[in-house]
Amino acid sequence: MPSEGEKEISPAYVASNSTWTTSSHSSGPDEKRRSALLPDCSKTEPLQSNRCASIESLDPSAPPAAIEEIQPIANDDDPVPEGGVTAWLQVLGSWVIAVNTWGIVNSYGVFQTYYERELLSSRSASDLSWVGSLQAALLMVIGAIAGPAYDAGYFREMLWAGLFLVLLGQFMTSLCTTYWQVLLAQGICIGIGCGLVFLPSAAILSQYFHKRRSFVLGIASTGSPIASAVFPILLGKLIPKIGFGWATRVLAFVMLALSVIPVLFMRLRRKPAPGQVRSLIDKSALRDVPFLLCMVGVFLAFLTIYVGFFYIQSYAIYFDIATVDFSPYLVTFLGVGSIVGRIIPNYLADKVGTLNVLLLSALISGVLCFAWIGIRSLGGLIAFGVLYGASSGAVVSVTPSATVSLTPNLAVVGTRMGMLFFSTGISVVVGPPIAGAIVGTNGAAGWVGAIAYSGAGLFLGGLVLLAARFVLFQQDRNWRA
Numbered sequence: 001m002p003s004e005g006e007k008e009i010s011p012a013y014v015a016s017n018s019t020w021t022t023s024s025h026s027s028g029p030d031e032k033r034r035s036a037l038l039p040d041c042s043k044t045e046p047l048q049s050n051r052c053a054s055i056e057s058l059d060p061s062a063p064p065a066a067i068e069e070i071q072p073i074a075n076d077d078d079p080v081p082e083g084g085v086t087a088w089l090q091v092l093g094s095w096v097i098a099v100n101t102w103g104i105v106n107s108y109g110v111f112q113t114y115y116e117r118e119l120l121s122s123r124s125a126s127d128l129s130w131v132g133s134l135q136a137a138l139l140m141v142i143g144a145i146a147g148p149a150y151d152a153g154y155f156r157e158m159l160w161a162g163l164f165l166v167l168l169g170q171f172m173t174s175l176c177t178t179y180w181q182v183l184l185a186q187g188i189c190i191g192i193g194c195g196l197v198f199l200p201s202a203a204i205l206s207q208y209f210h211k212r213r214s215f216v217l218g219i220a221s222t223g224s225p226i227a228s229a230v231f232p233i234l235l236g237k238l239i240p241k242i243g244f245g246w247a248t249r250v251l252a253f254v255m256l257a258l259s260v261i262p263v264l265f266m267r268l269r270r271k272p273a274p275g276q277v278r279s280l281i282d283k284s285a286l287r288d289v290p291f292l293l294c295m296v297g298v299f300l301a302f303l304t305i306y307v308g309f310f311y312i313q314s315y316a317i318y319f320d321i322a323t324v325d326f327s328p329y330l331v332t333f334l335g336v337g338s339i340v341g342r343i344i345p346n347y348l349a350d351k352v353g354t355l356n357v358l359l360l361s362a363l364i365s366g367v368l369c370f371a372w373i374g375i376r377s378l379g380g381l382i383a384f385g386v387l388y389g390a391s392s393g394a395v396v397s398v399t400p401s402a403t404v405s406l407t408p409n410l411a412v413v414g415t416r417m418g419m420l421f422f423s424t425g426i427s428v429v430v431g432p433p434i435a436g437a438i439v440g441t442n443g444a445a446g447w448v449g450a451i452a453y454s455g456a457g458l459f460l461g462g463l464v465l466l467a468a469r470f471v472l473f474q475q476d477r478n479w480r481a
Contacts, residue, residue: 103227142195
């Protein structure tokens with residue numbers, strides 16, 4: 001039996017159909033009753049069509065009870081509630097998870113600077129980048145498992161396990177004294193925990209919102225930049241006063257208190273039909289050219305998108321642009337810009353299309369990175385941080401919405417997200433260390449090369465996403481997607 005607040009989807013409801021047209025049946029009393037009960041599928045948009053496709057797959061001679069079985073949700077025109085206390089509590093829970101996952105990942109620049117100067121000063125910048133990269137990569141790669149598990153109804157199990165691992169890793173990081181300990185606790189333990197909870201926390205919002213899906217995803221994702229604005233300042237103030245260990249534990253206790261919210265309130269609204277076998281790969285995606293191009297474009301963009309977050313502090317210190325005490329605030333400026341970049345672009349995405357906003361954000365991010373090469377003043381670096389935070393924040397936050405918009409059958413949306421996140425995770429794990437290797441001991445030339453590499457990945461990713469946009473237009477003659 002589903003728990004309170006959840007509704008079980010019958011096999012008839014989950015059944016998929018690739019034809020979006022309405023079947024014609026003979027007239028009669030039963031057919032008139034059927035017409036009164038069923039929505040007008042001729043006016044249904046592709047992403048709202050799962051219900052209509054399921055209706056059309058029913059035997060016309062089925063008794064009325066079979067029709068009522070496919071209506072576990074009330075509204076004929078839109079089965080999604082689009083609001084209400086329960087729906088907005090899911091957004092709040094997703095916001096907290098963004099704080100505890102991407103918020104920590106995006107704050108790694110503060111840890112990297114401390115490791116370089118104090119705790120692990122004998123290790124190279126490239127070695128230390130592997131910790132943050134592994135953390136971000138596992139967040140993505142674990143999505144290949146978390147996506148199908150979410151589709152199969154294991155949301156609560158992943159929520160508990162993921163939050164436990166994130167908190168365990170954060171507390172263990174406070175006790176670390178060697179590189180391999182940091183790699184295990186901060187890189188692997190936190191990374192796996194983040195991967196188990198982040199994708200499901202984003203996917204669940206599609207059960208509560210449709211028309212404003214991108215917008216609410218944007219609101220939920222603001223947890224990440226807010227955390228990346230607050231956490232660096234918190235750590236920067238606490239480390240000199242109480243030491244690295246207790247400063248990290250204070251952060252862990254804050255995360256523990258916040259974790260109560262998703263544990264108490266987040267619930268699946270609909271459960272899949274029992275007995276369904278979930279695959280790690282949606283085979284239909286392998287024949288979907290726009291989706292495949294989107295995967296390639298996002299892979300290239302995420303290859304270099306975190307170079308700025310990981311290295312802006314070290315860059316400012318190397319060129320004497322900012323003091324060691326002020327440098328953590330540069331990560332904060334990135335976070336402040338990202339807050340704007342996760343709300344406004346996602347609002348626009350619901351109006352003009354998610355893929356359009358995603359490709360434009362990637363192109364702008366690439367151009368900003370090229371502009372970063374010539375910045376040697378504090379004011380210029382702050383301006384870059386705010387602008388790049390906004391554009392890169394849009395790339396990160398719009399990507400899940402774009403994946404949903406390119407998934408005709410929402411029953412496999414978690415699986416497709418997992419496929420995209422897995423490929424993206426590979427790029428995230430190798431991207432920043434490559435930048436660190438380019439910087440190396442090459443002085444100013446190394447910094448120019450690393451930043452140019454960052455801009456190239458984002459700009460090329462934007463061009464591939466533009467190609468996906470053109471292919472999609474050729475298929476449906478519609479620029480909005």
